Amino acid sequence: MERKGTYIAYDATGVADSVNSNQHTFKQLDVWQQSYPERFKFTNMEGIRFSQTHSNPLDSTLKTYMLKEMEAADNMLVIASPVTNTESEILNWQISRGVNRFHLPVIIAYWGLDRIDDETIKRYWAWLPQKLKKYISNASWARMAHIPLTKDKLERALNTYSRSRQTYPWNTTTIF
Numbered sequence: 001m002e003r004k005g006t007y008i009a010y011d012a013t014g015v016a017d018s019v020n021s022n023q024h025t026f027k028q029l030d031v032w033q034q035s036y037p038e039r040f041k042f043t044n045m046e047g048i049r050f051s052q053t054h055s056n057p058l059d060s061t062l063k064t065y066m067l068k069e070m071e072a073a074d075n076m077l078v079i080a081s082p083v084t085n086t087e088s089e090i091l092n093w094q095i096s097r098g099v100n101r102f103h104l105p106v107i108i109a110y111w112g113l114d115r116i117d118d119e120t121i122k123r124y125w126a127w128l129p130q131k132l133k134k135y136i137s138n139a140s141w142a143r144m145a146h147i148p149l150t151k152d153k154l155e156r157a158l159n160t161y162s163r164s165r166q167t168y169p170w171n172t173t174t175i176f
Contacts (some may be wrong), residue, residue, distance in 0.1 A: 003040030007073035011088035081111035105161035109149035
């Protein structure tokens with residue numbers, strides 16, 4: 001199967017408020033994808049829009065769609081921000097399936113930061129979904145890279161970490 005881009009793990013269910021959610025970030029990613037289609041290919045932007053009004057995030061139709069998109073993806077992007085719902089059942093489910101079932105390298109992009117260092121993970125630990133915290137603490141086999149959410153860093157990380165090319169972050173705390 002040909003891999004086709006980046007799966008974005010998200011929790012946008014029933015969220016129309018772009019101030020108190022990551023909707024503004026998803027909109028920015030959509031703009032980058034439309035402006036630079038040769039650089040950014042997100043496989044499930046339609047799913048994010050669909051889930052905004054979807055009443056049951058764990059509905060089998062939505063889960064089936066997500067699994068199909070993850071299977072075709074080359075890597076996974078997770079946005080870490082102060083408004084990320086770290087307890088979200090659907091967000092943590094997506095991360096779990098992406099890592100355990102599809103062995104996707106995960107790129108964790110920290111919103112609002114221009115650069116990060118080794119202390120960033122500790123400082124912004126509260127921004128991380130529960131599954132990521134678990135993998136960082138207990139699963140050295142899970143491959144994750146941490147980046148600031150800037151267009152250039154995101155582009156380089158997405159082009160570097162690839163399931164199809166088998167290039168992965170070194171461990172769960174790789175800073176890129």
